[in-house]
Amino acid sequence: GESVGLHLPTLSVQEGDNSIINCAYSNSASDYFIWYKQESGKGPQFIIDIRSNMDKRQGQRVTVLLNKTVKHLSLQIAATQPGDSAVYFCAEMGTYKYIFGTGTRLKVLA
């Protein structure tokens, strides 16, 4: 069945360093992927998206990479800041609309 999983449940990064959050998906037919950020006590917020006809997409301090060969998605955050501390979810367009992964908690160390 469809599933979206994350390699690491928690990622600790020094402030100023780059962060890389990984995600694996199982549905090779998925053609649209999104990364969301969820701060404590709040709803998820859109970060960046990518369609399957692209390998890379850049936003402000964030880059999403898509490797369709190994069904892998990653989110790179440049110069990580304290405000980046949150849980990050990847999601793919599946049968029931978006299928969300379980999330990775990013901790930014001062």
Added chain:
Amino acid sequence: NAGVTQTPKFQVLKTGQSMTLQCAQDMNHNSMYWYRQDPGMGLRLIYYSASEGTTDKGEVPNGYNVSRLNKREFSLRLESAAPSQTSVYFCASSEGYTGELFFGEGSRLTVL
């Protein structure tokens, strides 16, 4: 611009009680969704409404009903609450059938 507004933010119920979670969006979006979020699990879709007048089951619809009251409002009803329905519920909306989802702040429900 409020975006997606959910009420109530917190609710405690006893097993067997009923309640309705309300959701309203002011972005003129066509599609609306109800998700639940449990510890260690991703967001799971309960029901969605692709457009006004239509509703469809998601991944985990059992024990829930929904009403798309108009284009702005989409409510989720628990007819007979069970402890397994203890969760954080999120309402979301999107302009079309695909595209960015805009989420509300969540409603934390505890069923004793």
